[in-house]
Amino acid sequence: MEHLYNYSLEELTEYFQSIGEKAFRAKQVFQWLYQKNAYDFQEMSNISKDLREKLEKNCVIDQFEIKEKQVSSDGTIKYLFSLVDGNLIEAVLMQHDYGQSLCVTSQVGCNMQCAFCASGLLKKQRNLTAGEMVNQVMAVSKDTGIRISHVVVMGTGEPFDNYDEVMKFVRIINHPHGLAIGARHITISTCGLVNMIERYSNEGIQTNLAISLHAPNDEIRDQLMPVNKAFNMDVLRKGIQDYIEKTNRRVTFEYILLDGVNDSLTHARQLAHYMRGLNAYVNLIPYNSVDEHGFQPSTNVEAFKDELLRLHINCTVRKEHGRDIDGACGQLRAKRSGVI
Template structure:
């Protein structure tokens, strides 16, 4: 059985033709699915014989909701979903004045090993398909009863480690027959797989590329991000410069501030020197506490000093507003706590 969400319109039209059906049925089927009808037999304008064929060949891979958590601010919800094979992932929906955003997962687990991230603890289980990533949006919209207009690939997993599926996902949700989400409303966050950044640049997509930098020197970065042992900062910056030249898009550099590790004034100045001639924005992220490590959040005073130093270098930056910390909204935290609770029951 194949997840029909892993087919695009052209592929489904081709399937219809090969199975003796009219090609226009493909668009009708997708119309139903993207309007939250997830049973072929409830698609009223599809002949029963076609439904039978669809049902014998495809399934509609919408995940099961296991748990949902609402934050105290009422603007953030975290969802724990389970796919058909038992794989569990999480995603976060955030309500802003400009629309509703979702942070989706691209892998079950992660192998990148970043020290501040809970999703990498325990390693990777598997990649998600394009359709499984799309399904997170469909399921979430059905729960919150609101359209999602902005997508961030920043949940569990490294998007560029699942490159083909992620690109297919971006193309899928951009189509007018599906979710019709513009590329400029999509952000892809990566820890910095340099060759894939070049590949992505050559596609000339209009998405926002976010780089998880989190340090201003190789020595500092290696302490918290194993990927730095493979690609140094200069190689990463060179790839980013290439990306900007090909897309003319500003890059976001994400910097998780960890008390006593990378939140000092010297680190801020080094970061300023590194990025001062690059078309970029820096997103300063006070680190979330993860039980399995000893990382602590810096003081508000230190965060402000860090931000001001970047301002002195002429680098636009913002301090990320904390949303959902009371519901374990950081990557991987909810999935791990759920797994632990199941272990205790067994």
């Protein structure tokens, strides 16, 4: 069976031509999928009965099963989805004053093994297809009746470890005949795969790049993020500088504040020094505790932020979402899998 969410419009056009159909029929079906949220081929009233029957026989419009749904008092909704092969993944819908943002998962599990992260409690089983990422957006939109305006690929997994499928996903949801989510409303987060950042800089698309930094120096980052041993902070900075020069796009540094680990004023000064001269800003993140890791949320968030501002570093503190539910990436899946 052909899984239609896995097709870009260009690929769908090629498929339709291969089965003897006119190219414009692919555009019609693509619009039914994404602009009219059709889940049944019989809804597609402007295509022939013969084509609808052909599609029924050979194609499928996937619908994820919602295994669990947690709703926070702040409006955040965390979903646990079951895939066709029985694997579980998460997605999180967050309410902002600028719209509805969905945090999308790109892999089943994660091999990056960041010391503070619940996602790495379960190692990578496989990459998600572009269609499985699209399906997260469609399933949440169907469940809530809400149009998703922003997408962040920051859920479980390292997006640049699944590069081709993530970029295909981005182009499907960005397409004007699809969901038409603006490129500047799409953010991809990486823990720092510098070779892939270079590749990403050549994509020619105005999506946003976020770097999971979480440390002001190599000593701390080596302890928190094993990827730093492959791409240390100097190498990472050079890669980011090259990306900014090539794309003229501002970069976000994500920085989780861990009590007594990376949250002192000295650390703030080191971070400011590292960022000097880069077109970038810091998104400070209050930590959602994962008992298995032993880290605690920082009590120094405001002082850390004030020190960065004093040193002329643009920064914000991320509004906490889902504090009263399993808010951290991977927590709900890990619980259901018996890891925590």
